[in-house]
Every structure is written in structure tokens, then in C-alpha cells.
Amino acid sequence: MIEFLPTPEATVGATLPKLLQKGFFVKFTNEWPDTLPYVKGKFFRIARVNEVNHDLSYILPSNDYRDVDFSNQAGGVNLYPENTKTLYEVALGFKKGNYQVQFYIPAGEFVNRLEQAGMVPDVTVVARKYLGAFKPADSPYEDRRILLYFVKDLEPLIARTFVDTGCDFEKCVFGVTINKCYLEELKTPTSEQLARARTILYYTEMRW
Amino acid sequence: MPSLAQTMAVTPRVFAAEKQNAKIVPTQIIVDNEAGAAQRVITIQDVFTPAASNGVPAPVLTTINRLIITVDNAGWATIAAEALKKLEILGQLQVTINVADAGTIVTISWGFE
Numbered sequence: 001m002i003e004f005l006p007t008p009e010a011t012v013g014a015t016l017p018k019l020l021q022k023g024f025f026v027k028f029t030n031e032w033p034d035t036l037p038y039v040k041g042k043f044f045r046i047a048r049v050n051e052v053n054h055d056l057s058y059i060l061p062s063n064d065y066r067d068v069d070f071s072n073q074a075g076g077v078n079l080y081p082e083n084t085k086t087l088y089e090v091a092l093g094f095k096k097g098n099y100q101v102q103f104y105i106p107a108g109e110f111v112n113r114l115e116q117a118g119m120v121p122d123v124t125v126v127a128r129k130y131l132g133a134f135k136p137a138d139s140p141y142e143d144r145r146i147l148l149y150f151v152k153d154l155e156p157l158i159a160r161t162f163v164d165t166g167c168d169f170e171k172c173v174f175g176v177t178i179n180k181c182y183l184e185e186l187k188t189p190t191s192e193q194l195a196r197a198r199t200i201l202y203y204t205e206m207r208w
Numbered sequence: 209m210p211s212l213a214q215t216m217a218v219t220p221r222v223f224a225a226e227k228q229n230a231k232i233v234p235t236q237i238i239v240d241n242e243a244g245a246a247q248r249v250i251t252i253q254d255v256f257t258p259a260a261s262n263g264v265p266a267p268v269l270t271t272i273n274r275l276i277i278t279v280d281n282a283g284w285a286t287i288a289a290e291a292l293k294k295l296e297i298l299g300q301l302q303v304t305i306n307v308a309d310a311g312t313i314v315t316i317s318w319g320f321e
Contacts, residue, residue: 055229058259059298066261171298173229
């Protein structure tokens, strides 16, 4: 559901496109909940794609944060699909600035945390404000390295956007590419298709 | 790269409206006070309304002075890119003068980041 592409150490031969393309395969694991039966454990071919670019921008005061809700619920920025046959693959990057982003899904449950009790991100605690945080250099606006996968009625993903101390205000600009993918289910994929598919994990599989 | 010259016959003068998805980065500021009536103080201001945040749920219009320049009567001031490198305007770029003076001309060039 959330992927972070690290900077490549080396490139050998032809590179694959970063985003899903027509004819690519995706599989959703069985960990997806029963409330999302249209994707749980299913295998799809991408029938067509349409890339939609968008920018989000917030001027925020120092040592303060805003929770940006990516979902379509009230107050959200409406980046979730409405059709059960649509997958949104969202590439997210940030313009430079003195800020950072921590993700949680659903509200209150951080994606990136450690195993020791209490080692969860918290921008109000000096010792943990950088824990699990993505800074603009981790996913630049021009080279978006954070990939998010949204289907209809997925729980809201929240990006806690925190402006660090050391300035009065900061302008936080998110570059967003929404790769709209129309899904065509394959009931009996071949072993080769299964091997080539991109596996889309449910967020609970990233927390243990 | 946009550039604009305006007299300071009225104050404030707006040079660039906020670009929502970028910061305004001045690359050159020239203050020509040759025909000014007296020494003048020019202030480069950043004007914006912040987004609602956890600490400030109902933000208000905010004006921040980013640079203040004093220019002698019959004098000039030129500030080039190197000196302006880290000057960023988050919202609207505007200029004020301590006393409105049609003899004072401000020229600003800027880009976006």
C-alpha cells in the first residue's frame, strides 16, 4: 500500500518505468480486508492508465503541523478512487523546505514505527519528532520516490506535515502524480504472470 | 524570469501575487532614489494567509518583513542574486516605503522554486 523507492546504487541495462503501465499485472494479498472484496486476494491486468498531475500546498507555522487526509471523506483532498475497478497509484514528492511528513493509516496508527514500546513518531516529543519521517530530500518533487496505492473505500491515509523549528513559516508543496489504473481481473493467472506481478500489500503487513 | 519596475508613489506596491505551488525567489533588487526627496527606507514584505494547522486552526493574513534597505537621498542600492540567494517569499511579494515618494523607483526580478 505504501512503497518507498530508495536511490539506485547503479543502473544496468534498460530501466523499467516507475509507474504501472498498460499490460502490467498486480496482485492484492489475502491480508486485504473482507470489506474490500473487489481486491482482496485478487489478480489483475492493467487495462489502461491515465496519469493525472496535481500539487498540494500549505503554508504552515514553525513547530506546528497539519494532517493532510488523502481520502475522499470530508476535509480530505479526494485522492481515492470511486470505482471498484480503479486502482490509484500515487507518486508523491516534495519541494524543498524545512518540513517533514509522517504517515499514518488509519488515524492514530503510524506506518513507520519501531518495536520498542513507545517508539512511535511524535512531532511534539523532541526525542521522536524525526522518527519515521520523510524529508523533501527523500522524495524530491522532480524524482518522486514515495508510491501509494489507493482503492475505493480504503481507510484514510494521513500525512502529518510538520514544519520544523528554525524558521517563521514554511511552504510545504507536495507534487502528486495520480496514475489511474483500470483493472481487469484474471481469474487464473499463469505462473509467469504471477511472477511478473507487482504485489500490493495491505498496510497491516507493513507493521509488525 | 519576471521583472517589474514601479515608483513608490503609493505604498505598499505589489510586485507578484502568490503562486500557490511555489515560493517566489527574488534574483535582483534595485532601489533608485536619485530623484527621491529624502533618504528612504524600503521593506520587502511577504504577505500570505497560512493554512489551518493543529496549533492555529483559524489563521489570519500575515505580513513578514523579509528585507529592509535604507537608501540615501540621490543614491542607489543594488542587491544581486548572490546576496539574495536564501531570500524566499512564501506568499505575495510586496514593497513598502517609509514615505510615499514618486521619485523612488524599485525594480525587482524574481523566479520560482
